[in-house]
Amino acid sequence: MGHQVTLQHLPQRIISLVPSQTELLFDLGLADRIVGVTKFCIHPKEQVKYKTIIGGTKNFKFDVIDHLRPDLIIGNKEENYKVGIEQLKAKYKVWMSDIYTLEDSLEMLLQIGSLTGTEPKAQEIAQTIKSGFENLQPAQPTIKTAYFIWRKPYMAVGGNNFIYHILQQSGFENVFADLERYPELTPEQLQQANPQLILLSSEPYPFKGKHIAEFQELCPNATIKVVDGELFSWYGSRLTKSPAYLQSVIEEAMRNS
Incomplete structure (x- = not known):
C-alpha cells in the first residue's frame, strides 16, 4: 500500500484487526503480546476470550485502542476500512496485508514472522501449508x-x-x-x-x-x-x-x- 513500517524494537503490544491473522499470531506463540482483537476473531477460542475487543473489522473503537497503547497494529486491505486505517496510521505503527493468492498469504506469514521475531515458527507453518497444497489433487476434469x-x-x-x-x-x-x-x-x-x-x-x-x-x-x-x-x-x-x-x-x- 506504499506505506513502510519500521520498528525500533520487537512489538510487545499487538492489536490484530483480522480474524485469520489473529489466529496466526497465537500460532506463532505471541499470546502474551496480543492486547486487542476484533469481535470476529473467534480462534483460538480458549485464548481470544481473554483479549480486549476493539470493535469490528470495519468499525474500530478508537478510544479502546488508545487505552491499549499498541506498538503494532496488523490489518488487511480488503477486510478493514480505509478511513479507519488512515486514522490509526496517524498515531500508530500499522502493518497491512493485501492477499489474492496462496503465494500472497505465505509472504504475509513470513513477513509477520519477521516483524514479531518469530521467523522459525513462521517458516515452519509456511512450509506445512506449501507442502499441503503441492500434494493437493485437483478435480479432473474441472x-x-x-x-x-x-x-x-x-x-x-x-x-x-x-x-x-x-x-x-x-x-x-x-x-x-x-x-x-x-x-x-x-x-x-x-x-x-x-x-x-x-x-x-x-x-x-x-x-x-x-x-x-x-x-x-x-x-x-x-x-x-x-x-x-x-x-x-x-x-x-x-x-x-x-x-x-x-x-x-x-x-x-x-x-x-
Missing part, C-alpha cells in the same frame, strides 16, 4: 462451480480474490470468474450459469443444510454442498488444515459429478 457467501441478496465469489484462487487450486472452475470480486446475483443469472456444483459457505452468511433445497430448486441438476468457509477463505495458519479438507470436498464432488 467442475463448473458457484461459491455463495450471502443470501438475500445472493452474493457469490467472482474473480480476483483469495477464495477464487483456492477454487482454482482445487479444480473448481468458477462460473462467475468474469464478474466483479463479490457479485450480487439474481436467481436467473445462477440458472443461466448452470453450475455442476454449488458450494454454500458457512461464513459470512451462515448457510446450513436447510438452504440446500432453495438452490436445488433453481439448479435441479447441480450437486449442492455446505462447506466450511474458514477453510476456503482464512489465509493465515488455518491454511495448514485446508488441503485435507479441500481434498475431501474434491473427492465428494467428483463422485457426484
Whole structure:
C-alpha cells in the first residue's frame, strides 16, 4: 500500500484487526503480546476470550485502542476500512496485508514472522501449508462451480480474490470468474450459469443444510454442498488444515459429478 513500517524494537503490544491473522499470531506463540482483537476473531477460542475487543473489522473503537497503547497494529486491505486505517496510521505503527493468492498469504506469514521475531515458527507453518497444497489433487476434469457467501441478496465469489484462487487450486472452475470480486446475483443469472456444483459457505452468511433445497430448486441438476468457509477463505495458519479438507470436498464432488 506504499506505506513502510519500521520498528525500533520487537512489538510487545499487538492489536490484530483480522480474524485469520489473529489466529496466526497465537500460532506463532505471541499470546502474551496480543492486547486487542476484533469481535470476529473467534480462534483460538480458549485464548481470544481473554483479549480486549476493539470493535469490528470495519468499525474500530478508537478510544479502546488508545487505552491499549499498541506498538503494532496488523490489518488487511480488503477486510478493514480505509478511513479507519488512515486514522490509526496517524498515531500508530500499522502493518497491512493485501492477499489474492496462496503465494500472497505465505509472504504475509513470513513477513509477520519477521516483524514479531518469530521467523522459525513462521517458516515452519509456511512450509506445512506449501507442502499441503503441492500434494493437493485437483478435480479432473474441472467442475463448473458457484461459491455463495450471502443470501438475500445472493452474493457469490467472482474473480480476483483469495477464495477464487483456492477454487482454482482445487479444480473448481468458477462460473462467475468474469464478474466483479463479490457479485450480487439474481436467481436467473445462477440458472443461466448452470453450475455442476454449488458450494454454500458457512461464513459470512451462515448457510446450513436447510438452504440446500432453495438452490436445488433453481439448479435441479447441480450437486449442492455446505462447506466450511474458514477453510476456503482464512489465509493465515488455518491454511495448514485446508488441503485435507479441500481434498475431501474434491473427492465428494467428483463422485457426484
